[in-house]
Amino acid sequence: MSLSKEFIKSSPQGTVVRSMSEYLSPQVREMKPSGIRRFFDLASSRKDVITLGVGEPDFVTPWHVRDACVAALEAGKTQYTSNAGTIELRGAIGQYLSDGFGVDYDPGKEILVTVGGSEAIDLALRALITPGDEILIPEPSYISYSPITSLSGGVAVGIETFARDSFKLKAESLKAVITPRSKVLVLSYPSNPTGGTMTLEDWLPIAKIVEEHDLIVISDEIYAELTYGSKHVSFAAIPGMKDRTILVSGFSKAFAMTGWRIGYACGHHEIIAAMLKIHQYTVMCASNMAQVAAYEALTNGLEEMQRMMESYNQRRRLVVSGLREIGLECHEPQGAFYAFPSIVSTGLTSEQFAERLVQEHGVAAVPGNVFGLGGEGHLRCSYATSVAQLTEALDRIGTFVNKLKN
Template sequence: MIKDEEKQTGTLTRRASMADYLSPQVRSIKPSGIRRFFDLASGRKDIITLGVGEPDFVTPWHVREASVYALEMGKTQYTSNAGTPELREEIGIYLKREFDVAYDPAKEVLVTVGGSEAIDLALRALISPGDEILVPEPCYISYSPITALSGGVPVGVETFAKDQFKLTAESLKASITPRSKVLILCYPSNPTGGIMTYEDWMPIAKVVEEHDLIVISDEIYAELTYGSKHVSFASLPGMKDRTILVSGFSKAFAMTGWRIGYACGHPELISAMLKIHQYTVMCASNMAQIAALEALRNGMDEKNRMVESYNQRRRLIVQGFRDIGLQCHEPQGAFYAFPSIAGLGVTSEEFATGLLNEHNVAAVPGDVFGLGGEGHLRCSYATSVTLITEAIDRIGQYVRKLKEN
């Protein structure tokens, strides 16, 4: 139907600009705050980047070699939409062995283009317009925009440093309404490094059951824990069929650029996600799937060495922040520290901008991660000990300057 204001002697009024052609959902979404600071740092000399969540390790040689050999052998065709049977089977073996959750590779495992596609597929398969999606914050910045693009309404559930950024049943229940449908979890947490134990999870599982929620559990950092083994939400009694477990190879196996991930869950949920996957990307890269298979079969030693290196850097950066007078929750997972810059008289945005401009250290202001993020700074310690030491020194100089003013 032609709107009255668009009628003009039998012709439609032209839109004022190209932006007017865009969907309202896309227009309303802000660009990534992480990428903005990464782009600001790009090209600068003597820059230390603590901003982007990417391992500084190269994908192990035997993983790269497996993909190169497959390419030389001409394995360049499409695979099954759901992923190669070999990789899906190995994912099932791995999850059972490491996290005590069992999936049927034929019906309950879907290989995706990174964990990000898996999250997008899950939300698009579940959301009806107006559904509320519960998102514990501070959190990975993509959940709320993807929810909005799917027609859902993101609802932040704040977590706090005093609770080690754990989600509590009380906070979750206080955020639930009759329109609540999905709970998104990300533990170990980006950006806080917080984790959840079995005892922490049980009250959450009770709330999920009582309020008939579906859970999307982003467990991309599951392998990166220090002292406590990761507990998958899907492994809790009665939670497997309510949970879409999302993970991938980017963080634990240093395979960010390969864009290879997976989702596991109830056959009907996976089937619905597969329909969207078929019509959008067809299948994940054949060569990336071959590399992922090699990583699962023979990459555990390299993965363990990387985790031990992260643990060393974790201790260094947390102590470094405390030595320069910044309170810092001790992260128990992932590879991020989330120090508090509250009390310095500046916002997180102002602190990160000043630090970049005056001392050439790039970090991400906490406010981009949602509720509870303001007054913090996300710093990735997936970089060398030398650079972490120098970054702490530069941050200390900036903190002293702010305190003197």
């Protein structure tokens, strides 16, 4: 009997054979593996796969940012920084948010540098949740919110959004799920996976409900710079919402710095102090060299960021028009770098469509059902790859859809 699968333990009653899984936390045992990862594994079985599944820029971090990191290494900046992050980087983040989004934070006590935006979300939920609290999550959404909620003892409550509304969160939908146990509203606009955005007019009724029901908001704004046609409106900038909002963002998407793992959280000093306590005991601080690179990106990298945004916009138009020409309905994404077409007309489920698409035609995309309510019947296609790859992928998708019709 292999100890990798089962564990033999002596007890007063004799030898007991137990599964190792019995030692795991119930929350971990019940947690499903990432629905995205399974399709990456399928894609790895073919050499000619075009991947539209990765939420990662295909751009390399600009040279001057990498040079700043190299210079930091040569200067021996290999020590811990302040747990909250260097004051230089926190100051640059504060100035950037003030200039770009009209929200002001004190770098000394209202900004925390984290290991990617993902750690900031984890810290915020763990700092806020008392077991049994309900965490309200508009869906389809980024796949991590619900699992982190469960690990923290909270109850994830999905709020379905719809393509007919451009996947915007509607006030009536939010009201319908609120109970006396509701505590936190998690917002993610621009949206992964839908590309949906919210305007000031969209936010005002949401802010009114947040105030009326005394909710705290975690606003994941990692795609804030990636908007097309209208500027991103931060929920924290809505009158009366700054102290109720933990603004989460980072450098991965807009600055092509996914592997550097630098993010940040901004909010009321008491909440940031609570998050900092958890951060101190888990990761200590973000990488010193990566913080130097992030500072360089914020202070000298805005032109490169704009060039990347223009390229994404070109690809967005190509992908949306191409999907529609194939015969797949697709709402116009106004942010992020994802298209979220409907595949209902093919008669296949999201998983069936995605699995056959990668196995038969070598295009990897993510089935919409992994993103929660409202995701079934859709496919997430990232356009953060080259125009040549996108054009070929559209040709293959078109071939597949035509085959299904015939």
